[in-house]
Amino acid sequence: MHYRTLGGDQGPLVSAVCLGALPFGTTVDEPTAFAILDRFAEAGGTFVDTANNYAFWVPGATGDESELLLGRWLRSRRAAGRTVVATKVGARPDRARGPRWPGNAEGLGGPAIHAGIDGSLRRLGTDRVDVYYAHVEDRGVPLEETVQTLAGLVRGGRVGALGVSNHPTWRLAEARHLAAGRGLPGFRAVQQRHTYLRPRHGPPCGLQRETDDELLDYAAAHPDLTLLGYSTLMDGAYTREDKPLPERYDHPGSVARLRVLAEVAAECGATRNQVVLSWLMGGPVPVIPVIGVSSVGQLDECLAALDVDLDPYQRARLDTA
Template structure:
């Protein structure tokens, strides 16, 4: 396993890949989820990612399942002290706001932030999380109020570090400036969808935002910000014939990139998935992939990418395809 420090030199030391647990306890059953967490820990993995609303869209699910399962695993393995846990607040449906999501999302007002973290701590069975993401930007609340509410959680020891998920770069930058100007802890991590293929041109950013050049440029100028990527392997679409490309990536521009990706994988004796992960982790702005896996074999394939090194020529071919 390889490691890095989250948020420059001020955050926790984490494994260079993060295990996403979004589907644990719902579409990935409990025994398989425990096996994946055990295998990740055995390989030296220390960084796991959940949220306070995963996976509420699965029929019969409430959104509590991932945090509850992760909490059971942490307790049964006595793993809390050696595991960096990230969760999220802001996107959980609030029945008092109606029935349509995301309009009824709990948001990032101070009461919602406090209630959100209290619920997560209860489900996780802990009194602290290492990283809390503000999930989805909330324009209904003054940015100053959100910054102060999140900083208060760090100040009282409930949260170690702060991050933002699916925020536009200018809003991320403004929140960080606001926090710095008030001497408050601000966002040290940002998570967005990030893979090798580029979304089609002219596509309007939806709630799940793709990493773009603006964010990469901002992260390059701010080494105290760690960039994480979800959806890196497109749910198997790179390697499985039964998984078509997501519509946002299914366009003529992807043809050349897929061809070069396959060529580089053959040269390296690696899978295309491993090349995608190595490309993300070894770029000018290193990305921490959030691995979405549902079997030990998929996890082992992803972990093998940690030792794959692309030479400068291969990386240039991938970048320019």
Template sequence: MRYRTLGGGTGPTISTLCLGTLPFGTTVDEPTAFAVLDRFAEAGGTFLDTADNYACWVPGATGDESELLLGRWLRSRGARDRTVLATKAGARPDPSRGPEWPANLEGLGEKAVRKAVDGSLRRLGTDRVDLYYAHVEDRTVPLEETVGALAGLVRDGIVGVLGASNHATWRLAEARHIAGARNLPGFRAVQQRHTYLRPRYDAESGLQRETDEELLDYAAAHDDLTLLGYSTLMHGGYARPEQPLPERYDHPGSVARLRVAQEVAAEAGATVNQVVLAWLTGGRVPVVPVLGVSSVTQLDECLAALDLRLDAAQRARLDTA
């Protein structure tokens, strides 16, 4: 495993791969999830990611499942002190706002943020979260209110570093400006959808935001901001070339880009998944991939990407395809 510092020079040390736990407790059962978590820890992985709404869209689920399972694993392994733990607020179903998700998101008002963090701490069985994200934008609440509410969690010692996920770059920048002007802790991490293939310009994003050139430029100019990427492996899309690409990436521009990734993989004796992960972690803005895996075998493939070094020519071919 390799390591880096989260959020510039003052954040915690994290593994360069983060294990996402979105399906754990719903579509991935507890024995399998524990096996994946054990293998990640054995390999030196220290950075785990969850949210207070994972995976509420699965029939019969409430959004408690991932945090509860992760809390059980942390306790059973005595692993809390050696784990950098990230969770999120803002996208949990709130029945008082109606019966349908995502129309009934809890949002990022001050009361909602306080309620959300209390619930996450209880489910995770901890008194502190190392990285706490504003999960999705909430434009019904003034940014000043959200920034102040999140800063209060840091002040109270129950949150270490703050992050934003699924935010437009200008909203991220504005929130950081507000925090800086008030001498408050601001966002030091941003997590967006990010993979090697680029989406169609007209792709429907819903609650999710894609990493674009504007965000990459902003992150490159601010070394106190760590960029994380989710859905990096397109839910297995690179591993199943016989199947159509996900709709958002199914366009003519993907053909050449995918062909180059396959060529580089063949040259390196690697898989396309491993090339994508190496491309992400070694770019001009090094990205922390949030791995979405459902088996130890899939995790081991991802871990092996840490041994892959793309040379300058390979990276240039990938970048310009």
């Protein structure tokens, strides 16, 4: 396993890949999730990502499932002290705000953030989370309120580092500027959708935000900010015939990139998934992939990407395809 420091030199030290726990307790049952977590820890993985709403959209689920399962694993393995746990606030349905999501998302107001951390700590069975993300943008709340409330959680010892997800770059920059101007802890991690294929031109669909050139430029200019990518393998679409490309990535521009991806994978003796992960981790702005798997075998394939070394010529071909 390789490691890097989240948020520049400010810590915490995390594994170079992060295990996403989104399906744990819903579409991935507890024995399988425990086996995946055990294998990740055995391989030296230390960084696990969840949220307070995973995965409420699965029939019969509430959004408690992932955090509850992760909490049970942390306690049963006595792993809290050696696991960097990240969770999120802002996107959990609040029935008092209406019957339909995302209109009833809890948001990023002060009361919602305090209620969110209380619930997450209870479900995880701990008194502190290492990384706490503002999960989705909330323009209905003054940004200063969100920034100050989150900073208070850090200063109160309930949160280690702050992150943001699914926000435009200008909003991230403004939040960091606000925090710096007031001497407050600010966002040191940003987690966006990120993969090798590029999305078609046009505004993003729904609440999810993609990593774009503006964010890459901003991250390159601010080494105290760590970039993480989710949906890096597009639910298996790079390697499985039964998994079509997401509509936003299914366009003529993807044809050349997929061809070069297959060529480089053959040259490296690696899978296309492994090349995608290696490309992300070794780029000019190194990315921590948040990998989502449903079996130990899938996890092992992803971990093997740590041993895939793309040479400059291969990387240039991938970049310019």
